[in-house]
Amino acid sequence: MALTFEKTKGLTDVPTHYCPGCTHGIIHRLIAEVIEELGVLDKTIGVAPVGCAVLAYDYFSCDMFEASHGRAPAVATGIKRAKPDSVVFTYQGDGDLAAIGTAEVVHAATRGEKITTVFVNNAIYGMTGGQMAPTTLPGQVTETSPYGRDTQLAGFPIRVSEMISTLEGACYVERVSVDSVKNVLKTKKAIKKAFEYQLAGKGFSMVEVLSTCPTNWGLSPTEAMGWLRENMIPYYSLGVKKDIAGEVK
Amino acid sequence: MGNKVLMKGTEAIGEAAVRADCQCFFGYPITPQTEVAAYMAKKMPKLGRAFVQAESEVAAINMVYGAAGTGVRCMTSSSSPGISLMAEGISYLAGAELPCLIINIVRGGPGLGSIQAAQSDYFQATKGGGHGDYNMPVFAPSSVQEMVDLIQDAFDVADLYRTPSMVMGDGMLGQMMEPVEFREREPRRLPEKDWAATGLLGRTKHNVINSLYLEPEELEQHNTRLQAKYKTIQENETRYELFHCDRENDLILVAYGTTSRICKNVIKAAEKDGIKLGLVRPITLWPFPDQAFEETVTRTKFGYLSVEMSAGQMVEDVRLAVNGRKPIDFYGRTGGMVPHPDDILARVKQMVLEGVSLWH
Ligand SMILES: Cc1ncc(C[n+]2csc(CCOP(=O)(O)OP(=O)(O)O)c2C)c(N)n1
Ligand code: SF4
Numbered sequence: 001m002a003l004t005f006e007k008t009k010g011l012t013d014v015p016t017h018y019c020p021g022c023t024h025g026i027i028h029r030l031i032a033e034v035i036e037e038l039g040v041l042d043k044t045i046g047v048a049p050v051g052c053a054v055l056a057y058d059y060f061s062c063d064m065f066e067a068s069h070g071r072a073p074a075v076a077t078g079i080k081r082a083k084p085d086s087v088v089f090t091y092q093g094d095g096d097l098a099a100i101g102t103a104e105v106v107h108a109a110t111r112g113e114k115i116t117t118v119f120v121n122n123a124i125y126g127m128t129g130g131q132m133a134p135t136t137l138p139g140q141v142t143e144t145s146p147y148g149r150d151t152q153l154a155g156f157p158i159r160v161s162e163m164i165s166t167l168e169g170a171c172y173v174e175r176v177s178v179d180s181v182k183n184v185l186k187t188k189k190a191i192k193k194a195f196e197y198q199l200a201g202k203g204f205s206m207v208e209v210l211s212t213c214p215t216n217w218g219l220s221p222t223e224a225m226g227w228l229r230e231n232m233i234p235y236y237s238l239g240v241k242k243d244i245a246g247e248v249k
Numbered sequence: 250m251g252n253k254v255l256m257k258g259t260e261a262i263g264e265a266a267v268r269a270d271c272q273c274f275f276g277y278p279i280t281p282q283t284e285v286a287a288y289m290a291k292k293m294p295k296l297g298r299a300f301v302q303a304e305s306e307v308a309a310i311n312m313v314y315g316a317a318g319t320g321v322r323c324m325t326s327s328s329s330p331g332i333s334l335m336a337e338g339i340s341y342l343a344g345a346e347l348p349c350l351i352i353n354i355v356r357g358g359p360g361l362g363s364i365q366a367a368q369s370d371y372f373q374a375t376k377g378g379g380h381g382d383y384n385m386p387v388f389a390p391s392s393v394q395e396m397v398d399l400i401q402d403a404f405d406v407a408d409l410y411r412t413p414s415m416v417m418g419d420g421m422l423g424q425m426m427e428p429v430e431f432r433e434r435e436p437r438r439l440p441e442k443d444w445a446a447t448g449l450l451g452r453t454k455h456n457v458i459n460s461l462y463l464e465p466e467e468l469e470q471h472n473t474r475l476q477a478k479y480k481t482i483q484e485n486e487t488r489y490e491l492f493h494c495d496r497e498n499d500l501i502l503v504a505y506g507t508t509s510r511i512c513k514n515v516i517k518a519a520e521k522d523g524i525k526l527g528l529v530r531p532i533t534l535w536p537f538p539d540q541a542f543e544e545t546v547t548r549t550k551f552g553y554l555s556v557e558m559s560a561g562q563m564v565e566d567v568r569l570a571v572n573g574r575k576p577i578d579f580y581g582r583t584g585g586m587v588p589h590p591d592d593i594l595a596r597v598k599q600m601v602l603e604g605v606s607l608w609h
Contacts, residue, residue: 042448042449042450042451043448044448045319045446054461058457060455062448062449062455063447063449063455063456063457064456064458064459065314065318065446065459066345066461067311067314067315068311068314068337071307071308071311071338074303074307074308074311074314074315075311075312077301077308077312077315078273078275078312078316078323079316079319079446081301081312081315081316082273082299082315082316083319083321085448086319086448087448103304104304104307104311107303111301
């Protein structure tokens with residue numbers, strides 16, 4: 001029988017632990033496919049976060065690290081400086097990257113570390129059971145913003161991609177979404193470009209992926225996709241925020 | 250070879266690490282050890298090695314985690330408040346069993362404390378510091394020469410047992426100029442780092458650097474393995490010096506690092522008063538040299554006096570080692586104050602001539 005579909009070699013056969021309808025799985029697969037297509041599986045080293053993706057080290061078939069909460073960009077810095085020929089990526093949630101690990105990602109970016117960060121923004125802390133994240137939208141109800149995020153008390157959501165794109169060391173920053181087939185394909189293209197920039201030694205690259213957490217949003221997977229489209233995309237505009245190739249043109 | 254050069258402690262640390270094949274240095278400035286970073290910033294790029302000034306000690310120790318996980322020799326250097334920030338990272342290094350070197354040039358605390366020499370981080374270094382059941386070899390040199398020698402040893406022990414190891418000095422040692430000789434030594438036989446995450450490079454099974462074990466049974470097994478390793482380190486790597494302990498002493502002093510040098514002067518001064526003193530000098534603080542007390546406990550009439558630049562930390566290990574067989578006293582200064590030989594001697598006399606022990 002002719003082979004019509006083959007799972008990417010970038011993933012192991014370990015079944016993931018993600019909730020039904022969670023988009024972490026899609027994003028894993030896109031990264032793994034990019035690694036395989038670029039032919040760099042043999043020299044890629046990934047860094048898993050603390051968050052729902054903590055077990056990502058079991059799912060990617062390349063060499064992997066499990067970092068402490070928020071420190072993946074520092075760990076990736078150590079890896080890349082020790083092994084400059086390797087391809088290094090971090091996979092981080094919004095609590096991991098935009099709260100406890102803000103300093104690490106900002107400084108990895110501004111140093112122009114030749115690493116790629118895939119930033120999964122689901123507007124909530126998934127693993128710990130649905131607390132407010134730095135990316136939680138104004139008015140959004142979470143376990144620790146039970147009356148809706150009050151910006152007078154809890155401040156405003158951080159637009160991480162816009163912030164990182166102001167830094168000279170960042171060479172490519174794009175915000176994408178996985179709410180539709182079209183956007184999933186765009187996400188893959190963005191991740192590929194981010195890895196290509198790393199391979200070309202251009203600097204720090206980041207792809208922010210708007211993602212869902214049906215479990216802690218209290219929605220069905222389909223409803224969650226709709227909520228993302230209606231609430232997240234208007235606040236977190238999609239598109240390329242920085243591309244040094246464009247700038248030097 | 251065989252050439253002595255005059256060097257400041259902090260710079261000697263850098264040079265010793267370079268000669269021990271340290272490939273990556275990550276650090277954040279803090280007095281009194283910033284010259285280590287300055288030295289490495291000068292040297293490392295010229296050798297094609299990595300130097301990164303991190304955004305914090307938290308980042309620095311996690312960079313160490315990344316580099317160590319790829320199997321290269323790497324290090325960081327800091328002082329007390331910086332080591333506090335590294336605590337979580339050190340626990341991860343211990344859990345993931347990654348070899349690396351951590352320099353701690355201790356200053357007075359708590360809090361921002363002072364920038365003067367202290368030994369008040371003994372508990373932090375030897376009793377965990379970070380969370381979880383782990384230990385880490387801690388070497389305590391008492392001269393610049395010994396610091397240089399112990400840096401090579403600390404790297405070797407780290408590689409041999411897959412553990413972070415610490416060289417702990419104080420501001421005096423760091424700032425002191427002393428003649429040092431960088432000796433060529435027979436390298437220890439070290440195991441292959443086949444566990445390192447280097448990229449597959451043809452390997453079929455991926456390597457994972459990790460300290461997470463979600464199943465309690467698995468985590469317990471991991472801890473059992475770690476404890477067995479710590480026992481082997483205790484058996485093989487415990488180091489101490491006995492000074493004037495091969496005689497019947499009135500009292501034996503216990504001190505490490507800078508205070509041990511002061512104690513040697515006290516021993517000389519006491520001879521004039523007809524008081525015989527010995528010294529137990531732990532060179533590894535963990536593993537603590539219990540054996541040194543087995544060897545000396547019958548040769549001291551009035552027991553032991555622990556002399557520290559702390560409010561009384563190592564003395565607890567002395568008490569455990571002696572286990573009630575002899576009286577134990579403590580003399581310490583804190584806050585960056587250095588014990589004066591006369592004051593130590595006065596305390597010795599209280600114990601020896603008046604039989605008074607002031608420690609609780
Ligand atoms: C130092 C530390 N603080 C807190 C935690 C607890 N913790 C684990 S995951 C997490 C939040 C993760 O949320 P996010 O990064 O948004 O990822 P998600 O789970 O949504 O994918 C927290 C706070 C921890 N493991 N370590
Ligand atoms: S809690 Fe949310 S983010 Fe985590 S696996 Fe479930 S759906 Fe995904």
